[in-house]
Amino acid sequence: MTMRLIHKDIERFIQQSAYSEGVKKKNTKYLLHFADYLGLRLDQPPDQVNLERIYEFKELSGMILYGPIQAEIIDEFFSSIHDYNPFYLKETRHALGSFFRYLQRNYKFPNPIPFLSFQIQSKMPHIRPNRSLSKHEVLRLLHAIISHSKDLDRDLLLFTLLLSSGCRIREIIELKVSNFEFSHHIFKITKAKNKRQRVGFLVDGMSEAIQRYCRRHQLAEADYLFKLDTAHPLTYKRAQELLQKYEQLANIPHITLHGTRHTFTTMMNESGCDITTIQQMLGHQPNQLDVTKRYIDQNVIKNKGIRVLENEELIFFLKSTFMK
Incomplete structure (x- = not known):
């Protein structure tokens, strides 16, 4: 029987x-x-734990036999750490699942994970689902940024780019000036979630706006587009804090940073864009069309065609800000 020393298996x-x-x-x-x-x-x-020798049995003849790890041991492990942060439990469960699938695939080791009884989901806090902003809420959010931001150039460009590109926040804050090809109105996303490089698209006027931003802030090719300070790029945590601040000032219901992707998808769908095109812009895989469709908020589509004078005045202000 193969020696399945867990430390060696983890390393591999x-x-x-x-x-x-x-x-x-x-x-x-x-x-x-x-x-x-x-x-x-x-x-x-x-480092001496052998996954093939977890249980010890003694036959009537006196011979000692060993059995591999079973789901009950893993259930006991989770029960022993049940008061840990729920997200620690969830990520540990994910790591163990990937680990045992690896052993099953490469060494035909029996996978105990499907037989677990411990219910991690019951330990997770209630998480509000991602939702989309309506057109009016988008403009109220931008109005709050314009009225209250201490770094207007950065914050206005950050959230406008998020809402108009459909990119993940981590993809946006990792962007450097060198990632942009302004003549083609695109940017390269080199640190995507699935580790596959893809291309993002800039809406009309955004290339010029980013170029002016770079000139005003004297950004070099190697600089991050969005900075926390002179030495560090903007962090995920700081972007979350900014969104929470502006949504409260705008007096709109809570939205997550990931909700900006839902907003982008909903508005692209409302404008008549083909779902497969949206799928590619989001960076979803070809077999993930159902995932893309779940990003469309059916409750927001009814805003189609609504015109609000205050909104049009704000759009005029944004255009003049980006184009000056």
């Missing part, structure tokens, strides 16, 4: 996985936590 799994370095680091932490638990339970050093 991490080395061969296609995850980003950040995800690899987190998965290593979660898996080593599990290995430490097994070591304590079996009263042996964690």
Whole structure:
């Protein structure tokens, strides 16, 4: 029987996985936590834990047999850490799932994960679903930025680019000036979620607006487009704080940063754009059409055709701001 020393298997799994370095680091932490638990339970050093020799049986003849890890052990592990942060539980479950699928695929090791009884979902806090902004809410949000931002150039460009490109916030804050091809009105997304490079598109006037922004702030090709300060790029946390601040000032219901992608998808669909084109712009895989369709908020489509004088005045202000 093959020696399945868990530390060696974890090392091979991490080395061969296609995850980003950040995800690899987190998965290593979660898996080593599990290995430490097994070591304590079996009263042996964690690096000596053999996944093929978890259970010990003695036959009538006196011969000792061993059995591989079963779902009950993993259930006990989760029960022992049930009071951890719920997201720690969820990510640990995901890491273990990927790890045992790797062992099953490469070594035909029996995968115990499908047989778990521990219900992690019951430990998760209630999370409000992502929703889309209506056209009027978008303009109220932009009006709040214009009225209250302490860094108007950056914040207005950040949220306008988010709403008009459909990109993830992490893709946007990782953008450098060198990622843009202004003559073609596109930008390269090199750090996408699925690690595949793709192209983002700039709406009319956005290329010129970004170029003016770069000139005003004397940004070099190697500089991040959005900065937290002179030395650091804008962080995900800071972008969240900004959105929360402006949505409260605009007196609109809560929206997540990911909700800007839902807003983009809903408005593109409302304008008559083909769903497969939207799918490509979001960076979804060809077999993820159902995922793309779930981004369309049916409750927002009824805003089609609504004209509000205050909105048109604000649009005129935005155009004049970007075009000056």
